[in-house]
Amino acid sequence: MEGFRFKRSFRPLERTIELMLLLAASVAIIVSIAIIYTLMDGTVAFFSAPDVNIFEFLFGTKWVPSGSDPSFGILPLLSGTILIAGGALLIAMPLGIGAAIYLSEFASPRVRGILKPIIEVLAGIPSIVYGFFALLVISPIFRDLFGASYFNAASAIVVLAIMILPIVVSISDDAMKAVPRNLREASYAMGATKWETATKVVLPSASSGVIASVLLGLGRAIGETMVVTLAAGRVANLTFNPTEEVQTMTAYIAQVATGDIPPGVAVDAAFAVGMVLFIMTYIINIFAGIVVDRIKAGKRMKRTGLTGGLVKVIGAPGRVLSKINIGAGLKKGAGSLRRRYRIGIFGISMTGSSLVIAIGFLAYLVHYILTQGLSGIDQAFLSEIPHYIPDKAGIYPVILGSVYLMLLTLVISVPIGVGAAIYLTEIAPDSRHTRFLRRIIQNLAGVPSIVFGLVGLTIFVRLFDFGISLLAGSMTLSIMVLPIIVVSTEEALKAVPKSFRDAALALGATRWTTIRHHVLPNAIPGIMTGSILAMSRAIGETAPILFIGSVFAKVPPSGIMDPFLALPLTIFYWTTHPKAEFHELAASTIIVLLVILLTMNSVAIVIRNRVQAKRDW
Amino acid sequence: MTKENGPMAEGPASNGYLKVGNGKYALDLRKVNVHYGSTHAIKDVSMRIRENAATAFIGPSGCGKSTLLRCLNRMNDEIVGCKTTGTIMFKGTNILSNKVDPVALRHTVGMVFQKPNPFPTSIYKNITFGPKVHGIRGKDELDEIVERTLKDSALWEEVKDRLDDPAMSLSGGQQQRLCIARALAVEPDIILMDEPCSALDPIATSKIEDLITELKERYTVVIVTHNMQQAARVSDFTGFMFLGRLVEFGRTTPLFEKPRKTLTEKYITGRFG
Numbered sequence: 001m002e003g004f005r006f007k008r009s010f011r012p013l014e015r016t017i018e019l020m021l022l023l024a025a026s027v028a029i030i031v032s033i034a035i036i037y038t039l040m041d042g043t044v045a046f047f048s049a050p051d052v053n054i055f056e057f058l059f060g061t062k063w064v065p066s067g068s069d070p071s072f073g074i075l076p077l078l079s080g081t082i083l084i085a086g087g088a089l090l091i092a093m094p095l096g097i098g099a100a101i102y103l104s105e106f107a108s109p110r111v112r113g114i115l116k117p118i119i120e121v122l123a124g125i126p127s128i129v130y131g132f133f134a135l136l137v138i139s140p141i142f143r144d145l146f147g148a149s150y151f152n153a154a155s156a157i158v159v160l161a162i163m164i165l166p167i168v169v170s171i172s173d174d175a176m177k178a179v180p181r182n183l184r185e186a187s188y189a190m191g192a193t194k195w196e197t198a199t200k201v202v203l204p205s206a207s208s209g210v211i212a213s214v215l216l217g218l219g220r221a222i223g224e225t226m227v228v229t230l231a232a233g234r235v236a237n238l239t240f241n242p243t244e245e246v247q248t249m250t251a252y253i254a255q256v257a258t259g260d261i262p263p264g265v266a267v268d269a270a271f272a273v274g275m276v277l278f279i280m281t282y283i284i285n286i287f288a289g290i291v292v293d294r295i296k297a298g299k300r301m302k303r304t305g306l307t308g309g310l311v312k313v314i315g316a317p318g319r320v321l322s323k324i325n326i327g328a329g330l331k332k333g334a335g336s337l338r339r340r341y342r343i344g345i346f347g348i349s350m351t352g353s354s355l356v357i358a359i360g361f362l363a364y365l366v367h368y369i370l371t372q373g374l375s376g377i378d379q380a381f382l383s384e385i386p387h388y389i390p391d392k393a394g395i396y397p398v399i400l401g402s403v404y405l406m407l408l409t410l411v412i413s414v415p416i417g418v419g420a421a422i423y424l425t426e427i428a429p430d431s432r433h434t435r436f437l438r439r440i441i442q443n444l445a446g447v448p449s450i451v452f453g454l455v456g457l458t459i460f461v462r463l464f465d466f467g468i469s470l471l472a473g474s475m476t477l478s479i480m481v482l483p484i485i486v487v488s489t490e491e492a493l494k495a496v497p498k499s500f501r502d503a504a505l506a507l508g509a510t511r512w513t514t515i516r517h518h519v520l521p522n523a524i525p526g527i528m529t530g531s532i533l534a535m536s537r538a539i540g541e542t543a544p545i546l547f548i549g550s551v552f553a554k555v556p557p558s559g560i561m562d563p564f565l566a567l568p569l570t571i572f573y574w575t576t577h578p579k580a581e582f583h584e585l586a587a588s589t590i591i592v593l594l595v596i597l598l599t600m601n602s603v604a605i606v607i608r609n610r611v612q613a614k615r616d617w
Numbered sequence: 618m619t620k621e622n623g624p625m626a627e628g629p630a631s632n633g634y635l636k637v638g639n640g641k642y643a644l645d646l647r648k649v650n651v652h653y654g655s656t657h658a659i660k661d662v663s664m665r666i667r668e669n670a671a672t673a674f675i676g677p678s679g680c681g682k683s684t685l686l687r688c689l690n691r692m693n694d695e696i697v698g699c700k701t702t703g704t705i706m707f708k709g710t711n712i713l714s715n716k717v718d719p720v721a722l723r724h725t726v727g728m729v730f731q732k733p734n735p736f737p738t739s740i741y742k743n744i745t746f747g748p749k750v751h752g753i754r755g756k757d758e759l760d761e762i763v764e765r766t767l768k769d770s771a772l773w774e775e776v777k778d779r780l781d782d783p784a785m786s787l788s789g790g791q792q793q794r795l796c797i798a799r800a801l802a803v804e805p806d807i808i809l810m811d812e813p814c815s816a817l818d819p820i821a822t823s824k825i826e827d828l829i830t831e832l833k834e835r836y837t838v839v840i841v842t843h844n845m846q847q848a849a850r851v852s853d854f855t856g857f858m859f860l861g862r863l864v865e866f867g868r869t870t871p872l873f874e875k876p877r878k879t880l881t882e883k884y885i886t887g888r889f890g
Contacts, residue, residue, distance in 0.1 A: 004709075004710055004716070005707075005708055005709070005710040005717075005721075006710060006712065006717040006718055006721040006722045006725075007716065007717075007718060007721065008716060008717070008718040008721075009718060009720075009721065429697060430697045430698075431697070497734070499730060499732060499734035500734065500736060500737075501695070502692065502695070502728075502730060502734065503730065503734045503735075503736065503796070503799070504736075504746070505692065505695060505720075505723065506690060506692060506723055506727065506728035506730075506800070507723065507727070507746065507747035507750065507799065507800070507802075507803055508720055508721070508722075508723035508724040508747065508750060508751065508803055509720070509746070509747075509750045510720050510750075513750055517746065518736055522737065615737075616737055616783060616785035616786075
């Protein structure tokens with residue numbers, strides 16, 4: 001008998017690395033706990049104030065945070081939120097689903113290749129830019145046409161609808177594209193027109209994806225801060241009249257952040273409002289998650305087992321078609337066929353025109369900003385400091401502040417996000433706690449950005465005592481962009497063929513060696529693209545750093561503990577400035593921000609295309 | 618051997634066939650069972666695999682032959698929810714034991730996959746990855762390994778002037794021979810091959826088959842194939858698997874000429890599968 005062979009070696013390096021990756025993945029849990037701690041802490045402080053009680057908070061109809069007789073009834077904030085988010089959804093739903101039908105069913109590949117990126121551009125524009133546009137362009141239209149007040153819900157609704165449009169379009173489009181061809185063919189074979197097939201077969205079959213897209217859009221609309229803060233106003237009105245001024249939950253928190261609220265119970269109230277906001281968006285996102293998971297599970301089921309798959313594939317068109325009474329239209333004979341075609345042509349032009357609306361909006365936004373801001377951009381503007389005299393004002397320290405903020409965010413968030421993704425896909429795929437972690441991360445992605453602002457204030461500024469510093473700002477942005485980095489890295493890792501891993505493992509490589517030499521190098525371009533997109537999100541965000549950025553930072557930060565000012569914050573301050581000259585400065589700043597974003601996105605696209613051209617697997 | 622232990626590659630020494638290999642056994646499988654979640658993929662397989670001989674597993678798709686092969690280097694460990702029980706003795710050690718490090722085991726049991734899977738690097742780096750992992754760093758030594766394994770895999774003449782070319786620029790058959798060279802570079806005792814020719818054309822297939830015949834002089838080869846002619850051409854022993862069970866196992870020629878089980882006969886005469 002020979003001795004025992006192939007003894008397990010200890011491999012301390014390997015263990016250490018796996019432990020670190022687990023820690024990175026656990027950051028998502030820590031962040032979730034930090035959010036709940038922050039909101040609980042402030043909420044408890046709020047309700048322990050002498051003249052506050054939970055009944056009045058939940059059912060009171062007056063929200064008057066300051067003054068001699070403060071009152072904290074959340075209903076006006078809720079009605080404002082529902083009016084704006086609901087209104088935006090009412091516009092975005094038909095437009096978005098229509099656009100998705102057109103893109104998925106009727107657009108030629110070439111047209112689709114042009115239109116889809118334009119819709120994606122809408123998603124990449126920072127919300128502060130939409131807010132600027134809502135207040136200075138859309139709001140005056142409602143004032144002139146309907147006698148709306150200076151701040152009004154309607155302008156926020158319209159702009160918010162365009163903002164959430166990309167979410168509805170891209171997820172609905174994906175769902176419709178995923179509907180199997182044989183369903184469409186079955187419908188054509190029964191004599192249905194293209195339009196009938198699209199609306200009566202494809203759309204119902206993709207309904208769960210469409211529902212998910214609408215839910216995610218709603219979550220985004222409820223959580224959006226800057227548009228409503230700038231355009232809808234600062235007075236909590238219990239009204240559903242869109243021409244009036246209203247305040248949403250997010251806008252109240254932003255009002256606290258910008259210092260219009262006296263310290264004390266009114267500030268604590270922001271945390272209670274944040275709690276309600278967090279719970280609402282969390283529930284919506286959980287529902288959306290369940291719908292999305294169900295779609296994914298359904299697809300998996302169809303793939304398992306040849307026979308089972310065949311039954312499903314053959315059975316599916318029949319089941320869908322039996323529900324949909326296409327035959328009814330056919331019975332009416334040849335005369336109605338012309339009518340059916342006319343309906344189709346009308347429908348196709350309607351869905352196509354929803355895309356035209358979106359593109360027209362984008363074109364006018366870009367045109368307006370360029371005409372307002374381009375003339376203001378000169379050497380002085382880029383090299384001077386912010387000044388109270390518009391002619392002398394520049395944004396030099398602001399650009400540097402934003403760049404430093406982004407770089408520090410990169411340094412903090414990318415290692416953690418990439419580590420977490422490696423842990424989730426490579427070290428512990430598909431175990432119960434991985435699924436739990438993944439769900440936590442998905443839900444973090446849906447948390448409104450202003451809630452991260454509250455967390456940053458409570459945890460980084462106060463608890464860690466970083467003060468209003470670059471470090472506190474970067475950490476706040478880091479926890480916000482973490483889910484983006486994790487998800488994109490996971491996708492990049494999953495795209496590396498399993499055969500590379502098998503080959504390395506079969507040669508006796510350890511798990512970490514396999515990841516280090518054969519998985520990561522092949523995933524680097526994808527990780528880089530995802531990280532750049534996450535950083536462009538970070539540099540464009542306003543709400544999370546409203547609490548932390550400092551108006552008084554007139555010099556670029558020279559260390560991580562220094563105060564800073566960022567481009568979106570400057571746009572915010574200048575847009576709200578009473579003097580119109582500052583609005584032009586805001587437009588100039590927007591151009592600078594958009595140029596930075598455009599550059600970053602171009603780099604991401606170049607990396608992606610280069611690698612796709614070079615890739616031989 | 619009792620029936621429950623399944624068929625064994627045994628026969629009286631006087632059965633008239635030529636002695637194959639060195640007469641020793643490389644692997645001894647006893648009551649191996651594999652479960653994937655609720656699927657019972659391998660049922661009570663027991664068999665002994667000869668050293669320095671080629672053993673083939675045949676059977677219809679989904680019969681478990683690849684799963685059984687992947688037990689031999691613990692590749693099934695990499696599949697979530699896969700559980701293997703039983704014993705597989707290799708050099709006096711049960712390689713299914715918890716105490717066995719699959720990473721260490723795979724130094725000795727190499728594997729070639731169904732689809733050629735070279736790393737997207739150079740030909741040279743594909744081969745040196747394994748030795749480097751095992752601590753060989755010297756340039757001369759690595760050069761020597763590359764040359765020797767490429768010669769052993771009958772690829773040297775075709776690539777010796779372009780070792781730094783990307784491995785993906787090779788043809789499918791060349792890629793598969795590179796994968797064999799890569800497996801040889803870690804100096805294994807056993808080479809597992811999971812349908813190594815299923816993605817190749819007939820000419821490339823014939824080259825790989827010649828190679829297998831050469832390799833079994835020095836290595837123990839275990840090959841999974843759905844191609845019965847291939848099993849007949851390259852292997853000394855054949856195991857026929859069906860629905861997770863090893864139905865029949867024995868010397869290749871009698872198994873194909875005079876199968877003992879009707880199920881085997883039906884399969885090799887093409888009456889099902």
